[in-house]
């Protein structure tokens with residue numbers, strides 16, 4: 306059964322399942338049959354219009370594009386994590402060639418990464434005039450986000466808007482073709498239930514306030530010339546909306562990566578040594594949580610000793626079952642730092658379900674991005 310969707314030149318109107326196409330078929334990929342048709346139509350909003358041009362597209366029964374959602378606040382490591390994630394899928398994800406130099410999109414031969422900032426409905430000036438932050442749902446177009454992610458999942462290209470972080474303006478759209486893997490990253494991938502239901506897998510980067518602050522200082526002072534006071538003020542100004550609209554999404558995530566200060570260095574204030582907890586929901590289709598030694602056991606392990614000579618403060622692992630927002634989860638925790646690749650390879654040999662393509666793939670830079 307083909308799933309057909311009626312699109313106006315502007316937006317999605319309704320989706321009909323029809324058994325066989327009734328119009329002349331245009332030459333398109335086998336998974337997608339596109340029909341052009343004109344004629345009287347009644348929009349779902351009740352108004353009718355004359356001979357307006359609309360497109361009926363029918364994608365083969367099962368959607369071909371896998372959609373992954375990655376949620377986090379600004380400055381919480383999405384870009385860093387994305388570079389690692391897209392490299393796992395193969396190829397280097399780069400901005401679209403010949404397009405808008407300020408595009409937020411990344412494309413590799415298997416993966417397209419869409420930044421959800423592109424669905425801001427207000428530009429920087431508009432938000433200031435309305436007195437809302439970018440985290441506020443009133444500053445974002447979730448109807449368009451849903452329509453376009455659904456179209457891409459159904460194998461249909463879209464004209465996606467661009468939010469320009471250099472100018473703070475909404476730039477003209479760029480064409481996005483349906484990829485094998487679509488990653489939608491940003492503030493709100495799991496906020497709208499319609500978009501949430503399109504996700505085949507969802508990740509939330511839960512960065513503690515101490516670490517978020519240390520990272521923002523490291524980047525926004527060193528790389529963007531912001532003052533310490535302005536960084537503090539921007540984090541404080543966003544906190545009510547972060548607590549209201551961004552943080553609650555973590556309850557829906559299939560995997561949550563908590564990044565916390567280390568417990569191995571008393572009163573650490575540098576934020577360079579981290580404690581990372583990977584919280585993995587049980588029972589998610591096609592997702593087998595990673596485990597240490599024995600699946601479902603409860604373990605605390607310090608690998609440093611005779612086999613591994615770790616430098617201070619060393620490293621500590623913990624693994625075991627837990628509950629997270631009422632869901633049964635497995636939690637793998639890693640606190641401390643590696644100095645040498647062979648230390649990590651020794652640890653990797655005791656992890657299972659890590660789906661590595663070769664021995665030693667989980668190496669230090671990936672641990673940081675972990």
Ligand SMILES: Nc1ncnc2c1ncn2[C@@H]1O[C@H](COP(=O)(O)OP(=O)(O)OP(=O)(O)O)[C@@H](O)[C@H]1O
Nearest residue numbers: 378379380381382383384385520523524673674675
């Ligand atoms: N796993 C990590 N370990 C150490 N530092 C990290 C890690 N991930 C990110 N950082 C640092 O945090 C800062 C923000 O990272 P990044 O730019 O990836 O965040 P972002 O969420 O993409 O930011 P924005 O939303 O503002 O674009 C950078 O200085 C980066 O080096």
Ligand SMILES: O=C(CO)[C@H](O)[C@H](O)COP(=O)(O)O
Nearest residue numbers: 379422429439470471473492
């Ligand atoms: O929270 C954010 C997501 O990255 C940004 O602050 C938001 O997109 C607004 O961007 P800018 O500050 O460049 O106007």
